[in-house]
Amino acid sequence: MTAPDPADLRAAVWRAAAELFARNGYPEVTIRAIAARAGTSPALVMKVAGSKEELFHRTATISAPVLPDVPLSRLGPALVTELVDRQRRGDLEHLGRAMILRVNAPDPECVRAKFLSGYVEPLTRLLEGPRPELRAELAVAALLGLATTLRFFESPTLLADLDAAEAAYGPIVQRLLDGA
Structure with missing residues (x-):
């Protein structure tokens, strides 16, 4: 079995964390849930992403939709x-x-x-x-x-x-x- 590409794993973890934080809020999200969503182990989540709080700050982006191009x-x-x-x-x-x-x-x-x-x-x-x-x-x-x-x-x-x-x-x- 080959090890996952670190960049792919990191992207999957960040994507999973962003989705879970957005839908459930910070207190309801666990490292275990992020790992399950990303298809990896909690240990690997911690290794590539750090703590839950670090993950939150990295992934909890606020991005408004582009303003419509109208008068x-x-x-x-x-x-x-x-x-x-x-x-x-x-x-x-x-x-x-x-x-x-x-x-x-x-x-x-x-x-x-x-x-x-x-x-x-x-x-x-x-x-x-x-x-x-x-x-x-x-x-x-x-x-x-x-x-x-x-x-x-x-x-x-x-x-x-x-x-x-x-x-x-x-x-x-x-x-x-x-x-x-």
Whole structure:
């Protein structure tokens, strides 16, 4: 039997850890679970990745989806459409992932900083006019609220009519972005 390529093993461990931390939160994830997901032993996980906390810091990335390439006047509805489309596909919700990571993180401040730099700062850079930081934070807060209501609370009325939710919520996010 040949030994696994260290780079492949490391990538498998990091991928497994990222998925598990995003779905279950820090306290619920064990080295044993990461090893099982990566198809290796707990000892090898520790050898290639270090401690659970080191693994968390390496893999608990906050990466917002790329902002839609639309005019600023249509950005709110486009952001809501992307969020609703992720819900329809059953894709991992980036905003929800960020929330789970922050709540259970061994270093919540680090996750907070990653969230702000990944979500709020790119949006702030797009906005013109007064108080762009506030407007960006309000829009992200509104999106986080919708994502949480859809994904975590599985709101039956919203889930039953995602088209109506999208049509109603897009203009709300746009008003926050516009500062109106």
